[in-house]
Amino acid sequence: xxxxxxxxxxxxxxxxxxxxxxxxxxxxxxxxxxxxFYKIGLGMLTGGGLALARELIDGxxxxxxxxxxxxxxxxxVEAAVRGLxxxxxxxxxxxxxxxxxxxxxxxxGASDLKILAVTILTSLDRADLDDMLMSQGDVQDIVVERxxxxxxxxxxxxxxxxxxxxxxxxLPEASGKLIVTPGVRPQGAETGDQKRIATPEKAISDGAxxxxxxxxxxxxxxxxxxxxxxxxxxx
Numbered sequence: 705x706x707x708x709x710x711x712x713x714x715x716x717x718x719x720x721x722x723x724x725x726x727x728x729x730x731x732x733x734x735x736x737x738x739x740x741f742y743k744i745g746l747g748m749l750t751g752g753g754l755a756l757a758r759e760l761i762d763g764x765x766x767x768x769x770x771x772x773x774x775x776x777x778x779x780x781v782e783a784a785v786r787g788l789x790x791x792x793x794x795x796x797x798x799x800x801x802x803x804x805x806x807x808x809x810x811x812x813g814a815s816d817l818k819i820l821a822v823t824i825l826t827s828l829d830r831a832d833l834d835d836m837l838m839s840q841g842d843v844q845d846i847v848v849e850r851x852x853x854x855x856x857x858x859x860x861x862x863x864x865x866x867x868x869x870x871x872x873x874x875l876p877e878a879s880g881k882l883i884v885t886p887g888v889r890p891q892g893a894e895t896g897d898q899k900r901i902a903t904p905e906k907a908i909s910d911g912a913x914x915x916x917x918x919x920x921x922x923x924x925x926x927x928x929x930x931x932x933x934x935x936x937x938x939x
Contacts, residue, residue, distance in 0.1 A: 712740030713935050715908060717769055717884070719743040719918030725752030725759070732760060735921075735928050738935060741794070743916055745771040754791065761792050769795040769884070769916075773822050778807035785811025785819070795820050795861075795884070800850045802857035809858045818861060818882060821854030823847040826865040826887035844868055852877050866902030866910060873911030885912040890920050890934055905937045 718739050720728040725748070732742060742760055744753045749772075760766040770793050774781050781798060785808045788796060798808045800821035808819045824833070824847045839846065844867065851862045851872045861882025864872055869883050885907045907915050917934060924930035 712738060713938065714741045714767060715914050715938060716904075716931065716935055717741045717743050717914050717916045718921055718931060719745065719771075719886075719916055720756070721745060721747060721918045721922065723751055724748070725756035728753075728756045729759060731922060731927065732764065732766065735931055738928065739766075739931050741767040741769065741914070743769040743771050743918075746773065757791055757793065767794045769793075769797075769820075769914075771797050773797050773799060774808065775799040775801070775804055778803055781807040782811040785817075786813065789813060789815040789817050793817055795882075797822055797863055800854035800859065800862065802853055805854050805857040805859045819859055820861045820863050820882065820884055821851070821859040822863045823850040823854070823868070824864075844871065848872055848875070851875065855881050861913070866907035866912065866915075869907060869912045870910040882913045883911055884914045884916060886916040888915040888917050890917075890930075890937070903937070904934050905939055908938050 716739065718735060720731060720742050722728050722731060744757055757768045757770060761768055774784055781804050789812045795818045797820045798804045800823050805819065805821055812819060824843060830843055847864055847868045848871045851864060852875050854862055855877040861884060862872060863884050865887045866885045869885055872878055872883055888902060888904050888907050890903060904915050921927050921930045
């Protein structure tokens, strides 16, 4: 494996939301040593996402968060996770329904893969949940309860917006669990399609272990400088 000469702060996970593996590898090379952790999502699956994951792990000694948000019957989720556990990934997302979480934990076996449960997507608000016929109530309350149930079912951690990080961290079930927050935007950055956002420093201060940042880094004139500025802002 390649060896990073500079110690990285893996609290920052950079989302490789680019069209294909070549573009993802190019961005990772531009970011260099300061960034040691990358997210590869569903949009990259047909663009060589799994091949990119192996290249970043084996060729550049990076950590990988595979954001697939798996949801299916238990046997199918278990089989999918069993296969993905062979890739040397660090994190994998599944939907936070307890039956899905339990199946994913069975699938990962003795691997070091961490199963992270999705609560409510950070692009959704109460109106969106109404359209989906989701239970009534405040979005925060639903997120916290879904997080509690997912962790009780065995999830290694949860994905939740920065707005819910502190509430989830306070749960008894959250002891020793990971909280990973997308929807993070540096001060002054465009919000895009995210509706429940916070700054990087606020997210970490509120209990997040990792923050996920994509467009504010990828679209910056100097992506490495943008990443370094975010890292410098973390408490």
